[in-house]
Amino acid sequence: MNKKMMAVIAASVFCVNVNATEFSLGLSEHVVSADIKTNINPNVNLEAGYVYSDKKGNLAQFAMHMTHQTGPHSIEIGPKLSSVWFDNSPNGSVIAVGGHYGFALGNKISLHADAYYAPSVLSFSDVDGYTELGGKVQYDFNPNMAVFFGYRNMTFQYDGRSDRAFEDGFYIGGTSRF
DSSP, X not given: OOHHHXXXXXXXXXXXXXXXXXXXXXXXXXXXXEEEEEEEETTEEEEEEEEEETTTEEEEEXXXXXXXXXXXXXXXXXXXXXXXXXXXXXXXXXXXXXXXXXXXXXXXXXXXXXXXXXXXXXEEETOOEXXXXXXXXXXXXXXXXXXXXXXXXXXXXXXXXXXXXXXXXEEEXXXXXX
C-alpha cells in the first residue's frame, strides 16, 4: 500500500475516533477486519473499515449511510467506496450502493444482513464490478459490548478474467460501543 493511501486512512481513523460510537473487529482463519462507525446526526453515519487477508491482500472501505430505526428494525442505505490491493490480481476501486439491515429478536440477540453492488460504470482501474453479501447473528452482553458470528462474501469482477473473491467464509468478532 502506498504512503499516500496509508496517510489518508490514518487521518480518517483519527478524525472519526474523536466521535466514534462503534468499533468492530472480525477474525477468520486468514482474514482480520476492523471497522469504526460514527453517527454524524441521528439519521446519517460514517463508516471506515480495513480488511487484511494473508492470502489475498488489503482492502480499505469508506461508507456514508442514511439510517432509519423503527421498533426492532434498523436500516442503513448509502454508497461505499472500496479499494483493493490484491497480491496476485489487478488492483482497483469501486463505488458500491447498498447497506445494512438489522432485526432485534429480543433477549439481546439480533440478526444482521449486508448487501452492496457496484456495476461496471462505478468500477475503476482493472475492476469491472463488485458484490458483497453478508449475514451475522449478534449477542449483546450489555449496551456497550457484543459478540457475533457470521458469513460474508466480497467478490470483485474483472472483464476478460475470472472473478476474484477477496473473502468468502465464516468469521467471528466483537463490537464495542463508546
